[in-house]
Amino acid sequence: MSRTLRATSRALPSDRLPETLRPEPGHIRTIAHRGDSSSAPENTIAAFDAAVAAGCDLIEIDVRIASDGVPVIIHDGSALRTTGIDAEVALTSSDALGAADAGSWFDPGFAGARVPTFTEVAQWGAAHPDVGWLVEFKGSWTAAQMDGPVTTIRRHGLAGRTILQGFETETVAAARDVASDLPRSLLVFRPEHLNGLMERLQELGAAGCNPIGQLPMEMPGLAARLREAGYSVYPWTLDEPDEWGAAGVAGVDGVITNRPGAFRTWHSLRWNPPAAAMAS
Template sequence: MNPSTDWPYPFWVAHRGAGKLAPENTLAAFRLGAQHGYRMFECDVKLSADGVPFLLHDDTLERTTNGQGTAGDLPWSELARLDAGSWHSRGFAGEPIPTFEHIARWCLANGHLLDIEIKPTPGQEAETGRVVAEAAARWWKQAAVLPLLTSFRPEALHAAQQAAPHLPRGLLLDTLWSGWEGAAQQLGCVAIICKHTLWDSPLVAQVKAMGMRCLSYTVNDLAVAQKLVQWGIDGMVTDAVDRFAPAKTGLV
């Protein structure tokens, strides 16, 4: 992919499926986001103890499931039995944690696109990057548009690069740490995805001069979105799927 001429992704990306309107990183959230017109979704993928990639943001289970402890320490057979919906609201009680394959097949069947954040359990950066990239390459083998692999962890992106170099990659930043520019270039990234408070006009210009696209997370405020659009941002991840019109750029 040449980021300067070819960018197949929509401007708006639904955060963890449907933002805060449904239990994050569940199939129910993806379905709700799609009902609001979104056709690209962000999700977090990590590995179970027996190597099954599945969707979960946190290292631990307590916030978004009825489980306890570090998710990556449990086999998929135990994770699959957890309730990942009741914490959000009664209407989603019993919603399970989905496997990465489950979400991939749903997206492919419905023509939706995916921003896959590789979210390794600490110490499993390289293994998670490799497994997720290999799985994505296998499932999207015949797809017209490939998924975007992103991570805050360069080690995970490097492993993904080694495993499936043809899959586009993006470096996530919550701070502008020393050396991020060189890391992004060495990783062959097509995009930089920054926390929205980091962006300004000079940074947008710098990233575009590097031949990369500029994406922002998590943009839930109209005034923030409008400012980012003025600076030339290329895409935004949002929780506000009920307020931002996904077919438009920076507008409700």
């Protein structure tokens, strides 16, 4: 939809997104899943550096609360897979997580990579002003718990390029209650989650809905219905050309992928062949 048409048409949920992150016809945004996690250990500064090098539009990260109340960037509920610490993140201090080796599991060349705190990532983000953020809050968060990360986002100037998201309705509601001006997306991964979905999105004041990648393909009209209702759609986690092609045909606005560099190359050839030919 053109800017002119937007100015004369009804307000859309995706209008809650920053101008630079709103849906653009013919363009599928590249969203690096946990950073460029095909090139560097996930959810580390090294993976974020690699995502920038790959030319991503946004970086998706996972936030959990350590035992000392500090938000840290790690996906699993257990720290074992990526740090070797056989304990739950919620029962481990941010200092212990930060001191662990979070890179050797991926490749010995990344030995010494650390689990960053949310503040450290926000500081890195402040130095990379062209990168957007898709911040996933793992599990159920209260408004009081959400207040700290939101304050950090504002303090480091990320508010105009950050989307908050979660699977739990109460988590997205907490984000709404603490920061109604920051755009929110709801994650869904099962067909039964689609029951009453539009009503939940409206109640949450969401800007988007981000389904597991198979859902738009298993339910061909899903992305179209969401887009018709005005929501942005970023499926996850799509890593192969056939998945990217199916998502593009379904009408998504962005793809969350572990392979942002490969996706950008595919996108330039599949969706912008004249531009790709001129650049070659």
